[in-house]
Amino acid sequence: MTLNAAVTGAGQSDIGRRLFRDPLELTIDACMEAIDSAGLTRDDIDGLATYPGNMDFPPGFSGAGITEVQDALRLNLDWFTGGIEMPGQLGSVINACLAVHAGLARHVLCFRTVWEGSAQGDKGRSAVMPGGGRGGGGGGGVRMGGFMQWRLPYGAPSAANWIAMFAQRHFHEFGTTREQLAQIALNARANAELNPKAIYRDPMSMDDYLNVRMITSPLCLYDCDVPSDGSTAVIISALDAARDTANTPLRVESVGTAIHGRPSWDQWDDLTTMAARDAGAMLWRDTDLRPDDVDIVELYDGFSFLTMCWLESLGFCGRGESGPFVEGGHRIARDGQLPLNTHGGQLSAGRLHGYGFLHEAAVQLWSQAGARQVTVTRPGPRQGGPPATAIAAAGGGPLAGAMLLVRD
Amino acid sequence: MAEQPFRVLPRLEPATEFFWKSGEDGHLRFLRCNADGTFIHPPAPVCPTCVGRDLAPSVVSGRGTVATFTVNHQAWFPGLELPYVIAIVEIDEDPSVRFTCNIVNCAPEDVRIGMPVQVVFERYDDVWLPFFEPVGASS
Numbered sequence: 001m002t003l004n005a006a007v008t009g010a011g012q013s014d015i016g017r018r019l020f021r022d023p024l025e026l027t028i029d030a031c032m033e034a035i036d037s038a039g040l041t042r043d044d045i046d047g048l049a050t051y052p053g054n055m056d057f058p059p060g061f062s063g064a065g066i067t068e069v070q071d072a073l074r075l076n077l078d079w080f081t082g083g084i085e086m087p088g089q090l091g092s093v094i095n096a097c098l099a100v101h102a103g104l105a106r107h108v109l110c111f112r113t114v115w116e117g118s119a120q121g122d123k124g125r126s127a128v129m130p131g132g133g134r135g136g137g138g139g140g141g142v143r144m145g146g147f148m149q150w151r152l153p154y155g156a157p158s159a160a161n162w163i164a165m166f167a168q169r170h171f172h173e174f175g176t177t178r179e180q181l182a183q184i185a186l187n188a189r190a191n192a193e194l195n196p197k198a199i200y201r202d203p204m205s206m207d208d209y210l211n212v213r214m215i216t217s218p219l220c221l222y223d224c225d226v227p228s229d230g231s232t233a234v235i236i237s238a239l240d241a242a243r244d245t246a247n248t249p250l251r252v253e254s255v256g257t258a259i260h261g262r263p264s265w266d267q268w269d270d271l272t273t274m275a276a277r278d279a280g281a282m283l284w285r286d287t288d289l290r291p292d293d294v295d296i297v298e299l300y301d302g303f304s305f306l307t308m309c310w311l312e313s314l315g316f317c318g319r320g321e322s323g324p325f326v327e328g329g330h331r332i333a334r335d336g337q338l339p340l341n342t343h344g345g346q347l348s349a350g351r352l353h354g355y356g357f358l359h360e361a362a363v364q365l366w367s368q369a370g371a372r373q374v375t376v377t378r379p380g381p382r383q384g385g386p387p388a389t390a391i392a393a394a395g396g397g398p399l400a401g402a403m404l405l406v407r408d
Numbered sequence: 409m410a411e412q413p414f415r416v417l418p419r420l421e422p423a424t425e426f427f428w429k430s431g432e433d434g435h436l437r438f439l440r441c442n443a444d445g446t447f448i449h450p451p452a453p454v455c456p457t458c459v460g461r462d463l464a465p466s467v468v469s470g471r472g473t474v475a476t477f478t479v480n481h482q483a484w485f486p487g488l489e490l491p492y493v494i495a496i497v498e499i500d501e502d503p504s505v506r507f508t509c510n511i512v513n514c515a516p517e518d519v520r521i522g523m524p525v526q527v528v529f530e531r532y533d534d535v536w537l538p539f540f541e542p543v544g545a546s547s
Contacts, residue, residue: 158484165495266508
């Protein structure tokens with residue numbers, strides 16, 4: 001199946017640790033920049049998509065929903081979607097691709113806004129955790145149903161804990177080391193140094209990494225992304241409609257949305273893989289391109305281990321081989337054969353929750369990345385020129401969605 | 409009895425109440441299909457193997473194996489002594505049935521993947537939380 005869909009615009013608000021600004025305003029900033037970037041106007045937008053939709057809890061997780069953005073911009077919509085039960089954060093963008101492919105809309109504005117930095121204030125992550133920050137003895141009135149009832153009684157409220165257990169099992173089965181995992185964080189920081197919007201830009205050394213405090217073994221502080229404020233938006237257009245846009249359309253060559261195992265953080269069949277395994281395999285199902293054809297990869301790093309998981313899942317190395325693959329960091333560096341997280345990822349550029357990777361893939365393919373613009377070094381027809389193919393992938397645990405973009 | 413640390417407790421609901429109260433008589437139970445013996449966890453109204461509806465809580469040995477773990481150093485909640493071990497335990501009767509819990513009565517640095525463990529309950533209000541400890545730790 002060839003999707004009749006392309007990325008035609010991308011925008012981003014100010015990004016900060018704690019901006020203390022109205023998240024809807026950040027959203028409008030990102031949306032207007034994306035619309036301008038595509039050479040479109042508000043009147044051209046007939047579709048709207050977001051993740052996770054309007055949510056009050058956890059604080060800061062959702063900065064704006066569909067209705068607020070539609071109303072603020074007075075959009076006339078033929079199609080819209082917002083929600084959280086989809087193949088990861090990019091599932092909302094993939095939904096938009098399907099909408100334009102099916103002809104329900106021509107130009108869909110997709111956005112994701114977070115304000116987790118401001119929501120935490122000076123109280124740290126526990127301030128936004130279920131039951132966090134509340135005192136009282138056992139049975140003190142706070143009760144939890146749903147899937148969190150299996151985590152919270154045991155002091156395991158964070159995805160950091162859940163993902164750490166996958167990383168530990170990966171270390172156990174394959175001999176993966178902290179020094180290997182560190183390359184994801186060190187690479188992100190090195191790239192962030194060239195990104196003026198990145199939150200952490202000071203150089204980081206292996207010693208810095210190995211000596212920072214442990215959060216939940218084997219994940220240390222630098223294996224965890226940084227809660228932030230910011231909004232990202234992209235425009236998805238039908239290919240025929242994309243002929244009118246300002247940027248070269250980035251054709252959506254294929255997508256990965258599969259999950260064949262149990263949708264669970266602890267009942268998943270293989271504790272060294274996640275849903276990325278199935279989404280990654282599916283990405284190659286409907287395309288003749290292969291991992292060797294990909295110029296850059298922007299792979300989710302909410303926690304560093306997730307990037308390792310995506311590298312394996314997308315076939316850039318074999319199962320269990322991501323440690324040796326990233327060892328030393330040369331292969332994934334900006335001048336390596338597979339530049340990875342060229343903006344600094346969520347680890348250093350800020351937790352924009354999935355959409356940041358797609359934004360970065362787009363601006364790199366359009367050669368709009370400024371000081372951090374990547375040149376292809378891998379031998380082949382594009383060596384020495386700008387990248388023309390990219391994968392953006394997002395999600396961890398039972399959430400996984402991936403997109404392969406091509407600039408023809 | 410020493411004062412218990414703060415823990416967020418599960419809300420007792422018709423599908424899960426048997427599980428969280430199972431420790432009252434010292435036994436761990438998982439939902440099981442009477443037709444084909446499949447264990448079902450977390451509890452669901454249908455057997456995933458035969459889609460049968462004849463399901464009932466079934467006593468298990470309380471023995472299991474540490475499939476993976478993490479030593480948590482972050483103070484997510486006030487009152488829990490740091491560090492503590494969070495683990496996924498596979499039960500002996502069916503390793504595909506896993507349970508996220510804490511490993512207790514064991515120094516965090518001594519926990520290993522593959523370690524045999526057994527259930528130990530601690531009562532909080534009307535809930536008997538299952539924890540796991542190394543086999544023989546408190547016998």
